Structures are given as C-alpha cells and as structure tokens.
Amino acid sequence: MARVVRFHEHGGPDVLRIEDINIPKPDRGEVRIHVKALGLNRAEALLRSGNYIETPAFPSRLGLEAAGIVETVGEGVRDIVPGDAVSIVPPVSMVRWPAYGELVTFPAAFVVKHPPSFSWETAAAMWMQYLTAYGALIDIAKLHRNDFVVVTAASSSVGLAAIQIANMVGATPIAVTRTSVKKNALLSHGAAHVIASAEENLESRLKEITGPDGVRVVLDPVGGRIFEPLTAAMSRGGILIEYGGLSPDPTPFPLFAVLSKVLTLRGYLVHEIIGDPARLEAAKAFILDGLMSGALKPVIAKTFPFDQIVEAHRFLESNEQFGKIVVTV
Structure with a gap:
C-alpha cells in the first residue's frame, strides 16, 4: 500500500484526496519508484478541472513529473537497477502513468538516471x-x-x-x-x-x-x-x-x-518530442549538458509537503508563482 493523490470528480483543488491504494509490481519493461519530489504542471490542474486533452475515469490519478529512487524493475529492464536515483520524463498519458504518489510505476523508456549532484527538487522540476x-x-x-x-x-x-x-x-x-x-x-x-x-x-x-x-x-x-x-x-x-x-x-x-x-x-x-525516440534522445542530451554546465538551472518558486497538495494546486492556479512549484514526498 502507498499514499497517492486521486480525485473522484472534476473541480477545484479541494477535490484532490490523499488515499491509500495497492501499487502493483512493475510489468515487463516498467520501473517502480519511491518518489522523493514531484513537479507540478498546469496540465494537471486542467485534468482535475475537466479541461484537459485526456478524459479520466473516476477515481483518477494525475501527475507528470517525479524524481526518486528505483525500488524494483520489471523483466527486460536494462541499465536501471534498484537504488538508482532517477527522474521521469512526462509520459503521453498521465491517466495511464500518474506521478502523484509515494510509489509510482513508469515505463523504463521514460525513466532517466541523473547525476547525484542533482537535488530531488531539481530532478523533479526539469523535464517538462x-x-x-x-x-x-x-x-x-x-x-x-x-x-x-x-x-x-x-x-x-x-x-x-x-x-x-x-x-x-x-x-x-x-x-x-x-x-x-x-x-x-x-x-x-x-x-x-x-x-x-x-x-x-x-x-x-x-x-x-x-x-x-x-x-x-x-x-x-x-x-x-x-x-x-x-x-x-x-x-x-x-x-x-x-x-x-x-x-x-x-x-x-x-x-x-x-x-x-x-x-x-x-x-x-x-x-511531439516525447513520442519520437530519436528527438527525445537529442533533447535529453541537450538538457543534461545544459544542466551539468550550469547554463540551465530550474527556478523553484515554492516547495510544499505532500500533505499540502491542495494548497500547492491553489498556488499553481494563483498565477503568483515565479518558476516551478515542487512537492516533496
């Protein structure tokens, strides 16, 4: 069992609930991750409010970005092992692969090992x-x-x-x-x-x-x-x-x-980039080079604890932030 964020109806931030659910073992080609930090995106507020390009089935989960430690890997996964520090490239569907939770499962193709010098907040805030x-x-x-x-x-x-x-x-x-x-x-x-x-x-x-x-x-x-x-x-x-x-x-x-x-x-x-393996690899190389050189550095507007996910979404919709909102788990 692990705590995750779900919503049972469309609406404002108050529809978000932290609930305990069973997280299944990863299937072939998947990775299960203990989450340390989440990056918030406006797309998540749109999904929650019923204005996104995806239509969720209730109860629905959400979230596009996370960083954490690999807990276990499914069959066929190479180059990623338990204990690796990783971040998640946003998937095409956040309903299928939601990131808001203490424990999440993602396809290995969307999981990136990152240098140990990156903080969890930085790693969760960079890809989108x-x-x-x-x-x-x-x-x-x-x-x-x-x-x-x-x-x-x-x-x-x-x-x-x-x-x-x-x-x-x-x-x-x-x-x-x-x-x-x-x-x-x-x-x-x-x-x-x-x-x-x-x-x-x-x-x-x-x-x-x-x-x-x-x-x-x-x-x-x-x-x-x-x-x-x-x-x-x-x-x-x-x-x-x-x-x-x-x-x-x-x-x-x-x-x-x-x-x-x-x-x-x-x-x-x-x-367009995420769905094209060659373009995604070029993008990841460019971004990681920029992060390592210091030319790119995520700007964190504010950090909230996981228990304050509702408050984090209120701040997301306030338009007061300067940079990225991060939630620590």
Missing part, C-alpha cells in the same frame, strides 16, 4: 519545462545566435526555461509579462528585455528593441489579442509557436501580417 522549451525553440524553430525570440508568460517555468535556452545558444530573449511586478526578477534570470503588456504598447516596444531585424521566433502559451501585435513585430519568414491557450479572448488570425511576411503560425505539444 525544458523539453517544452527545447522542442519549440531548438527542434522546431532552430533558434540560433543573434535571433530575437519573444517569450510570453515569461515568469512561468517554461518561460524561464526558454529564456535560459535562448541565452545558451546566443539568442536574445525578450520576456513579455502582464505587469512590471516581475520585471526585475526576469532581468536577473536572463531576460535581455522585459515588456509589461498591460502597461506598454507591445508592438511598438518590440519594434524599438529589434529594429529592422524584427522578431524571428515567438513562443506563446496565451493566444487571444496578443497575436496581432506579436505578428506585427515579426521578421519576414518568422515563426510563432503556440503551445497553450490561456487567454479567454478569441484569437484573431493576422491574415495580412502572415501573407506579407510569409509567417509560420504553428501549434505545438511537447508530445
């Missing part, structure tokens, strides 16, 4: 944010030195990861946040420029910063009205990658900007 940012900026947009890249929702864990990756390859990250409250923090965490979209004219500020070169790459999880000023400031042949839809407003299609500048507007899910 860096895989998402890497897949968009490096794998798809081919971000390179001297590019201007706009990162909206910049104080989120993915936003901060994108800023770090941009600096790692020599690009210039422009952070977009709603107000100037987080401006100094974003500058201190690597943003070359910060624009407060509720206080400044986004289009004119972007054109002022980038000059005739314009913005080649935009990474946006917001949508809505921001599309028009973003595309107006983009360079010919630029690419806007949309990986969310946080805005409640309709998203206009900026037809004339797209036509006149030959822009690419592309939807993106991190599952």
Whole structure:
C-alpha cells in the first residue's frame, strides 16, 4: 500500500484526496519508484478541472513529473537497477502513468538516471519545462545566435526555461509579462528585455528593441489579442509557436501580417518530442549538458509537503508563482 493523490470528480483543488491504494509490481519493461519530489504542471490542474486533452475515469490519478529512487524493475529492464536515483520524463498519458504518489510505476523508456549532484527538487522540476522549451525553440524553430525570440508568460517555468535556452545558444530573449511586478526578477534570470503588456504598447516596444531585424521566433502559451501585435513585430519568414491557450479572448488570425511576411503560425505539444525516440534522445542530451554546465538551472518558486497538495494546486492556479512549484514526498 502507498499514499497517492486521486480525485473522484472534476473541480477545484479541494477535490484532490490523499488515499491509500495497492501499487502493483512493475510489468515487463516498467520501473517502480519511491518518489522523493514531484513537479507540478498546469496540465494537471486542467485534468482535475475537466479541461484537459485526456478524459479520466473516476477515481483518477494525475501527475507528470517525479524524481526518486528505483525500488524494483520489471523483466527486460536494462541499465536501471534498484537504488538508482532517477527522474521521469512526462509520459503521453498521465491517466495511464500518474506521478502523484509515494510509489509510482513508469515505463523504463521514460525513466532517466541523473547525476547525484542533482537535488530531488531539481530532478523533479526539469523535464517538462525544458523539453517544452527545447522542442519549440531548438527542434522546431532552430533558434540560433543573434535571433530575437519573444517569450510570453515569461515568469512561468517554461518561460524561464526558454529564456535560459535562448541565452545558451546566443539568442536574445525578450520576456513579455502582464505587469512590471516581475520585471526585475526576469532581468536577473536572463531576460535581455522585459515588456509589461498591460502597461506598454507591445508592438511598438518590440519594434524599438529589434529594429529592422524584427522578431524571428515567438513562443506563446496565451493566444487571444496578443497575436496581432506579436505578428506585427515579426521578421519576414518568422515563426510563432503556440503551445497553450490561456487567454479567454478569441484569437484573431493576422491574415495580412502572415501573407506579407510569409509567417509560420504553428501549434505545438511537447508530445511531439516525447513520442519520437530519436528527438527525445537529442533533447535529453541537450538538457543534461545544459544542466551539468550550469547554463540551465530550474527556478523553484515554492516547495510544499505532500500533505499540502491542495494548497500547492491553489498556488499553481494563483498565477503568483515565479518558476516551478515542487512537492516533496
């Protein structure tokens, strides 16, 4: 028996329950892990509230990221043994392989041994944010030195990861946040420029910063009205990658900007990287190299104990965090 987090109906954070259930032994190709820390993601709040791409059967579990110690392995598992310190690459289905629990089972393909120098909090906080940012900026947009890249929702864990990756390859990250409250923090965490979209004219500020070169790459999880000023400031042949839809407003299609500048507007899910073994291996190598060199370093907004998972989800939905929320087990 082990304690896990489940919910029996859709709703707010209060529907989450910590319950004791039996965790079966790992099947062939699977690994069972004693969890030490969890990384929280907005997708988990969406699943809980009934707004995610998966439809759970109740009672449902949840969670995409964890780190811990291997307890036992199933048949056919090689290179991973009991006692290894590991972290979990987010699976395609968190309903099938949930991470919120004291003891969890995952396919060995999603289990990564990590250097002992990594803390449990760091190990639990790295894969979703860096895989998402890497897949968009490096794998798809081919971000390179001297590019201007706009990162909206910049104080989120993915936003901060994108800023770090941009600096790692020599690009210039422009952070977009709603107000100037987080401006100094974003500058201190690597943003070359910060624009407060509720206080400044986004289009004119972007054109002022980038000059005739314009913005080649935009990474946006917001949508809505921001599309028009973003595309107006983009360079010919630029690419806007949309990986969310946080805005409640309709998203206009900026037809004339797209036509006149030959822009690419592309939807993106991190599952593209996770579901392709070759692309995933390239991503893991890039991220681990960056973490070992210090170019990449997860920013932890706040840490909660496992018993406070409801409070952790309330904080997740408050939009007050700067970086990643971690739960220790």
